Amino acid sequence: MDNARQIKNLLYEQVARIGKAVSSPKRLELIELLCQGEKAVETLAQESSISMKLASAHLREMRNANLVETRREGKNIFYRLADKGVADFWVMLHSLAEDRLVDLQMALQHIAMQPNDLVPNDRETLMKMARRGEVVVLDVRPTEEYLVKHLPFARSIPLDELRQRLSELPKDRPIVAYCRGPYCLMAKDAVELLRREGFSPVHLRDGVAEWEAMASR
Amino acid sequence: MDNARQIKNLLYEQVARIGKAVSSPKRLELIELLCQGEKAVETLAQESSISMKLASAHLREMRNANLVETRREGKNIFYRLADKGVADFWVMLHSLAEDRLVDLQMALQHIAMQPNDLVPNDRETLMKMARRGEVVVLDVRPTEEYLVKHLPFARSIPLDELRQRLSELPKDRPIVAYCRGPYCLMAKDAVELLRREGFSPVHLRDGVAEWEAMASR
DNA sequence: ATTTCATTCCAATGTTTATTAGATTATTGA
DNA sequence: TCAATAATCTAATAAACATTGGAATGAAAT
Numbered sequence: 308m309d310n311a312r313q314i315k316n317l318l319y320e321q322v323a324r325i326g327k328a329v330s331s332p333k334r335l336e337l338i339e340l341l342c343q344g345e346k347a348v349e350t351l352a353q354e355s356s357i358s359m360k361l362a363s364a365h366l367r368e369m370r371n372a373n374l375v376e377t378r379r380e381g382k383n384i385f386y387r388l389a390d391k392g393v394a395d396f397w398v399m400l401h402s403l404a405e406d407r408l409v410d411l412q413m414a415l416q417h418i419a420m421q422p423n424d425l426v427p428n429d430r431e432t433l434m435k436m437a438r439r440g441e442v443v444v445l446d447v448r449p450t451e452e453y454l455v456k457h458l459p460f461a462r463s464i465p466l467d468e469l470r471q472r473l474s475e476l477p478k479d480r481p482i483v484a485y486c487r488g489p490y491c492l493m494a495k496d497a498v499e500l501l502r503r504e505g506f507s508p509v510h511l512r513d514g515v516a517e518w519e520a521m522a523s524r
Numbered sequence: 525m526d527n528a529r530q531i532k533n534l535l536y537e538q539v540a541r542i543g544k545a546v547s548s549p550k551r552l553e554l555i556e557l558l559c560q561g562e563k564a565v566e567t568l569a570q571e572s573s574i575s576m577k578l579a580s581a582h583l584r585e586m587r588n589a590n591l592v593e594t595r596r597e598g599k600n601i602f603y604r605l606a607d608k609g610v611a612d613f614w615v616m617l618h619s620l621a622e623d624r625l626v627d628l629q630m631a632l633q634h635i636a637m638q639p640n641d642l643v644p645n646d647r648e649t650l651m652k653m654a655r656r657g658e659v660v661v662l663d664v665r666p667t668e669e670y671l672v673k674h675l676p677f678a679r680s681i682p683l684d685e686l687r688q689r690l691s692e693l694p695k696d697r698p699i700v701a702y703c704r705g706p707y708c709l710m711a712k713d714a715v716e717l718l719r720r721e722g723f724s725p726v727h728l729r730d731g732v733a734e735w736e737a738m739a740s741r
Numbered sequence: 742a743t744t745t746c747a748t749t750c751c752a753a754t755g756t757t758t759a760t761t762a763g764a765t766t767a768t769t770g771a
Numbered sequence: 772t773c774a775a776t777a778a779t780c781t782a783a784t785a786a787a788c789a790t791t792g793g794a795a796t797g798a799a800a801t
Contacts, residue, residue: 311709312573314631318707319549321628322621326552330543331759332536348778356529361760363779368758373624382768382777389624396620403613404539407590407606411538414531490535492528548789565748578790580749599747599798743801750795757788765780771773 328372329400333357334365336490337386341375342394342516343448343487344455345387391519398520401489418495419510430521433483433511434459443476444511445484447497456515458485466493473504481507488514545589546617550574551582553707558592559611559733560665560704561672562604608736615737618706635712636727647738650700650728651676660693661728662701664714673732675702683710690721698724705731 329335336355340346346354352362366386369375374393378385388394404411436442437460444461446453453463464472466486476482482501486493489512501508513521546552553572557563563571569579583603586592591610595602605611621628653659654677661678663670670680681689683703693699699718703710706729718725730738 314635314709315553315707316549317631318628319552321625321631322552322618322707323547323549324625325617325621326543326547327758330540330547332533332540333759335536335539335543336532358761359778360762363777364759367779373626379767382775384778392620392623396616399613399616400542401539403609404542406609408538408541409590411535414534414538418531490532490539492531544788550789575791576748577792580747581789584749596798599745601748745800746798748796748798750793752791752793754791755789757786759786760784762783763781766778767776768778769774769776771775 324372325374328369328374329397331365331368333361334369335397335400337362337365337369338374338388338393338397339488339490339516341386341388342397342514343452345378345385347383347385349383351386391523394516395520395523398517405489415489418489418492419512430518437461437483440480442481442483442509445476445482445497447484447486447493448491452487456519458515458518461485466497469497469500473501473506476501476506478506481509483509483511485511485514488512488517541589542591545586545591546614548582548585550578551586552614552617554579554582554586555591555605555610555614556705556707556733558603558605559614559731560669562595562602564600564602566600568603608740611733612737612740615734622706632706635706635709636729647735654678654700657697659698659700659726662693662699662714664701664703664710665708669704673736675732675735678702683714686714686717690718690723693718693723695723698726700726700728702728702731705729705734 329338333355337351340351340354348362348366349359351366352359355362357365366375370377370386374389375386376389378387405415433442433444437444444458446457446461446463447466447469448463449465450463453461453465457463462475464475484494484497484501486497491514494510498508498510546555550572554568557568557571565576565579565583568583569576572579574582583592587594587603591606592603593606595604622632650659650661654661661675663674663678663680664683664686665680666682667680670678670682674680679692681692701711701714701718703714708731711727715725715727
C-alpha cells in the first residue's frame with residue numbers, strides 16, 4: 308500500500324473514533340444528560356434506564372474518544388463533557404438527524420403537537436417577553452441541573468413538584484416550559500399537566516445545550 | 525418497559541442512524557469526496573482505494589441514513605450529498621476530532637509542518653490579498669471539482685499538470701495552495717513541488733467545504 | 742439480440758460491538 | 772480491620788458489521 312494511502316487511512320480512522328462514539332443510541336442519551344452538567348455513573352445509568360455496568364462501558368468508550376472526562380469525589384466518579392464543543396456537536400448531530408430522517412420528524416411531531424403560535428420561536432423576542440414578564444419561562448428539570456445552567460429569566464419548578472406548586476404560576480400569561488432538550492419528555496408532561504389545570508403552557512423544544520449552541524454562532 | 529422509555533429509545537435510535545453512518549473511516553472519506561461535487565461509484569471507489577462493491581455497500585448505508593442521493597446517467601449512478609448540511613456536519617465532525625484527539629493532531633502536524641506565517645490564516649485578510657493580487661490562490665484538485673465550486677479568486681492547476689505549468693505562476697508572490705480539505709494530500713505535494721522549484725508556497729488546510737461552513741455561521 | 746459495462750443484490754466470511762455475569766479496586770464508615 | 776458502596780476490569784456470548792465473491796439488473800453499444 309502506498310504511503311499516502313496509509314496516512315489517509317490513519318486520519319480518517321481517527322475521525323471515525325468520534326463517529327463510533329456517537330453511533331450508539333445509549334451513548335447519545337448519555338451525552339444529552341451530560342449536557343445538563345456533570346453526573347455520577349449511577350445517576351446516568353438510572354436516567355438512561357441501563358445497568359451501571361453498561362453505562363460504565365459506554366462511558367469508557369466516550370472517554371477513549373476524549374469526549375468526556377472524570378473526577379472522583381469519595382465513592383462516586385463524576386463524568387462531564389470534555390468541552391463545550393461536544394455539546395455543540397450533539398446539537399448539530401441531532402439537528403441534522405431531524406433534517407434528514409423522516410421517521411424522526413414524525414416521532415417528534417407526536418411529542419409536541421400543539422401549535423406553538425402563542426409564543427414566538429425566535430430567541431430575541433422570547434427573551435424580550437420574558438424580561439418584561441409577559442411570559443414565564445419554566446425550567447422543569449431537577450434543581451441541580453437548573454443550578455448548573457438555565458435559560459435567562461427561567462424559574463425552576465422540577466416536574467415532580469409541579470403539581471404541588473401550581474399556585475406559584477400565573478394563569479393570565481403564557482408559561483414556556485422547557486427541559487433537557489427535544490428528546491426529553493419532561494416539558495411535554497409539564498405542558499399537559501398545566502393545560503389540564505387551566506394554564507396557558509407552551510412547549511419549548513430547546514434545552515440549554517441547544518440554546519447555547521445557537522448563541523455561539 | 526414504560527411508554528416514555530420506548531419513545532426515547534426510538535428517538536435516540538434515529539439519531540444514532542446518522543452516527544452509525546459516520547462511524548466508518550471509509551464512509552467519512554466518501555463524504556469528503558462528495559463534498560467536492562457529485563461522483564460516480566467507480567470514481568469514489570478509486571479515489572478512496574476500495575473495491576466498487578464495498579463502495580456501493582457503504583454508499584447504500586449512507587443513502588439509508590438519507591445523507592446522500594443518487595442520480596442515474598446512462599450506465600453510471602452519480603452520488604451527491606443530500607444537503608449542504610451534510611457537508612457542514614462533516615466539517616464540524618472533523619474539527620471536533622481535531623480538537624479532542626491528540627493522535628490526530630500529531631498526524632496532521634506531520635502533513636503541514638511549515639510555518640504558515642507568511643499568509644494570514646483568517647479569511648477576510650486572505651481574500652483581500654487575493655483580490656489585490658498580492659497572493660495567488662491555487663486550486664490543485666481535478667478540474668471538474670474546481671468547476672463545481674472553488675474559493676474566490678482561485679486559479680485551477682490540477683496537481684498532475686502542475687510540473688508542466690509552473691510558468692503560469694509568479695515567483696515574487698506567495699502561492700496559497702489548497703485541495704479537498706485537511707485530509708487530502710494534494711496541496712501538501714503541490715507545496716513541496718513549488719518549494720523545490722523556487723516558489724513561495726503556503727499550504728491552506730481548508731477546502732471548499734470548510735470554507736463554506738465557516739462562511740455560514 | 743447480444744454483449745458489455747456499471748452497479749446492485751445476495752450469501753458467506755471473519756471481525757467488532759453490545760450486553761451480561763463474575764471478580765477486582767478504591768473509598769468510606771463502623 | 773471489616774463490611775458496604777461505587778465503579779471498573781475481564782471474560783464470554785450473541786448480535787451487528789465490514790468485506791469479499793458470485794449472480795442478477797438495467798442501460799448502452801455492437
